[in-house]
Amino acid sequence: MFSLNTVRLAAILFAASSLFSCTAEWGSNKSWSKGLKPTHFPGSSYAFDPDTLDKSTVELGRALFYDNILSSDSSISCGTCHSQTHAFAGHGTALSAGVDGRLGTRNTPGLSNLAWHESYMLDGGINHLELVPIAPITSKVEMNLPLSEALMRLNTSSYRDRFKKVFGADTINTKLLMKVLTAFELTLVSADAKYDAVLLGEATFTVEEALGEELFMARCASCHVPPLFSEYTYANNGLELYSTDGGRARITLNATDSGSFKIPSLRNAELTYPYMHDGSLYTLDAVLEHYSTGIKDSPNLDPRIEGPMEFTSQEKSALIAFIKTLTDHSLLTNPNLGEP
Ligand code: HEC
Numbered sequence: 001m002f003s004l005n006t007v008r009l010a011a012i013l014f015a016a017s018s019l020f021s022c023t024a025e026w027g028s029n030k031s032w033s034k035g036l037k038p039t040h041f042p043g044s045s046y047a048f049d050p051d052t053l054d055k056s057t058v059e060l061g062r063a064l065f066y067d068n069i070l071s072s073d074s075s076i077s078c079g080t081c082h083s084q085t086h087a088f089a090g091h092g093t094a095l096s097a098g099v100d101g102r103l104g105t106r107n108t109p110g111l112s113n114l115a116w117h118e119s120y121m122l123d124g125g126i127n128h129l130e131l132v133p134i135a136p137i138t139s140k141v142e143m144n145l146p147l148s149e150a151l152m153r154l155n156t157s158s159y160r161d162r163f164k165k166v167f168g169a170d171t172i173n174t175k176l177l178m179k180v181l182t183a184f185e186l187t188l189v190s191a192d193a194k195y196d197a198v199l200l201g202e203a204t205f206t207v208e209e210a211l212g213e214e215l216f217m218a219r220c221a222s223c224h225v226p227p228l229f230s231e232y233t234y235a236n237n238g239l240e241l242y243s244t245d246g247g248r249a250r251i252t253l254n255a256t257d258s259g260s261f262k263i264p265s266l267r268n269a270e271l272t273y274p275y276m277h278d279g280s281l282y283t284l285d286a287v288l289e290h291y292s293t294g295i296k297d298s299p300n301l302d303p304r305i306e307g308p309m310e311f312t313s314q315e316k317s318a319l320i321a322f323i324k325t326l327t328d329h330s331l332l333t334n335p336n337l338g339e340p
Pocket residue numbers: 065070076077078079080081082096097098099104106107108109110111114117119120121122123132133136137141142143181185
């Protein structure tokens with residue numbers, strides 16, 4: 001029989017040993033987890049404490065994010081559509097491509113700073129991060145796997161033991177599956193671009209980038225609000241006169257929201273092409289051409305866009321130079337975020 005003290009001591013030793021293995025495996029674990037709540041960011045919407053984000057939970061989530069086991073024909077994973085080298089956005093196709101090459105109706109957005117979003121999907125149809133994975137897993141045009149089958153597969157694979165080690169549970173249920181995927185997603189924090197270094201006084205903009213920033217603050221920042229470059233509200237930026245995808249209106253059922261989409265962060269926008277909810281614009285040049293001369297006078301056009309912005313080619317180059325200062329190479333290359 002163990003006395004209470006022995007149990008306590010064992011618990012302390014166990015905690016200490018997991019702490020040590022954690023440091024060893026993550027290398028610079030301390031600075032890495034510190035970066036998950038950047039000091040120059042506002043408070044997050046989703047309450048999370050990087051210090052309690054358990055390494056083994058994150059690792060299980062990472063394994064599953066990159067595992068084809070969650071698609072009906074075992075051909076794609078979350079990471080197939082959300083590619084690290086493209087800041088976890090899609091690439092190759094304007095609309096997302098799921099199992100059997102089935103096209104979805106929207107472009108695959110980049111994933112970063114998810115704890116700061118108010119709601120998820122381009123129309124904000126999901127209001128909690130932990131519920132998001134159910135949508136792609138079960139969608140016929142994405143992974144096409146009923147949740148019951150996903151759980152059956154996991155419970156008859158080596159994941160069962162891996163989950164048991166981490167959570168002590170005999171079976172993997174929906175809650176645990178969502179928990180681990182969410183834990184990994186929370187580590188996709190992007191706050192280490194040149195822009196951030198300038199903000200923190202560690203670097204300076206070139207003359208062209210500085211001109212770009214000035215134009216950006218005057219014409220774009222009311223929607224793409226720094227430092228996250230979005231407050232994750234919705235707007236109609238004049239892509240179409242009458243939108244074929246209702247966007248936000250599909251959720252609010254309010255006709256004036258038709259053609260409104262979640263304002264995307266522009267962090268890593270250099271790599272998240274093609275752009276817009278329908279992937280209709282392939283380059284940053286094309287995006288600036290849209291804002292410059294292509295704005296459609298939709299009845300729902302956001303009042304923050306008064307009409308064509310008519311940038312000169314020098315101004316367009318400056319804006320692009322500024323947008324490129326938002327590229328965070330550590331997000332794109334951090335091995336802790338890549339395929340295990
Ligand atoms: C077939 C491609 C594809 C796969 C596979 C896929 N996604 Fe996505 N993901 C998308 C698309 C497209 C959207 C936008 C959907 C919309 O707005 O209706 C999206 C949206 C998201 C969002 C919300 C982003 C935001 O800005 O609101 C998150 C989070 C996300 N996916 C996580 C995942 C996870 C986790 C998996 C694996 C379980 C996954 N995705 C699998 C294509 C994919």
